[in-house]
Amino acid sequence: AQTVTQSQPEMSVQEAETVTLSCTYDTSESNYYLFWYKQPPSRQMILVIRQEAYKQQNATENRFSVNFQKAAKSFSLKISDSQLGDTAMYFCALNTNAGKSTFGDGTTLTVKP
Amino acid sequence: GAGVSQSPSNKVTEKGKDVELRCDPISGHTALYWYRQRLGQGLEFLIYFQGNSAPDKSGLPSDRFSAERTGESVSTLTIQRTQQEDSAVYLCASSLVRTGNYGYTFGSGTRLTVV
Numbered sequence: 001a002q003t004v005t006q007s008q009p010e011m012s013v014q015e016a017e018t019v020t021l022s023c024t025y026d027t028s029e030s031n032y033y034l035f036w037y038k039q040p041p042s043r044q045m046i047l048v049i050r051q052e053a054y055k056q057q058n059a060t061e062n063r064f065s066v067n068f069q070k071a072a073k074s075f076s077l078k079i080s081d082s083q084l085g086d087t088a089m090y091f092c093a094l095n096t097n098a099g100k101s102t103f104g105d106g107t108t109l110t111v112k113p
Numbered sequence: 114g115a116g117v118s119q120s121p122s123n124k125v126t127e128k129g130k131d132v133e134l135r136c137d138p139i140s141g142h143t144a145l146y147w148y149r150q151r152l153g154q155g156l157e158f159l160i161y162f163q164g165n166s167a168p169d170k171s172g173l174p175s176d177r178f179s180a181e182r183t184g185e186s187v188s189t190l191t192i193q194r195t196q197q198e199d200s201a202v203y204l205c206a207s208s209l210v211r212t213g214n215y216g217y218t219f220g221s222g223t224r225l226t227v228v
Contacts, residue, residue, distance in 0.1 A: 099212060100158050
């Protein structure tokens with residue numbers, strides 16, 4: 001069975017600053033994929049970034065980057081130059097080729113002006 | 114279609130009534146998923162379709178819940194004899210790749226309120 005844990009229910013950051021959201025996971029599979037999704041108040045979940053476990057290089061998408069520590073089973077999301085539009089709930093997810101993804105409980109991020 | 118479409122967007126029903134929630138995935142996406150999200154919580158897996166077969170329905174919480182899919186098209190999630198505990202947002206997602214390894218495209222969800 002897979003588990004995903006997000007230990008920070010809520011976080012806040014000042015506009016233009018950097019924030020890091022934490023995620024740890026557990027799986028016995030050697031090949032898997034990790035994701036961060038964003039869910040703004042509009043409710044539409046959007047894929048932010050994806051990491052393949054067999055790749056050591058950390059994924060980057062514009063202002064979003066991850067710190068993937070495979071041995072520690074840690075997958076944190078760093079948001080640089082935070083913008084008001086980044087205010088949302090962020091979910092970490094794990095997919096192990098079984099079809100379904102397992103999601104964490106989410107972190108609510110508020111960007112303050 | 115351009116995205117995953119879910120209907121209705123909101124549904125209020127009386128306890129004991131049956132409801133049907135609809136999901137129209139992106140054209141060509143073979144995999145389709147249903148998740149439930151209670152207020153302020155994470156996503157709870159319900160069922161996964163590959164084409165019109167359901168290789169994993171382990172998340173359906175009781176026999177009041179059922180789902181079907183027509184080919185690689187529309188899916189319907191049916192909840193019979195609704196209970197107040199069924200109140201939640203029901204999210205549908207689809208994926209081009211069978212395993213979902215490239216991530217999901219989600220619909221906007223159906224907010225179900227059982228009164």
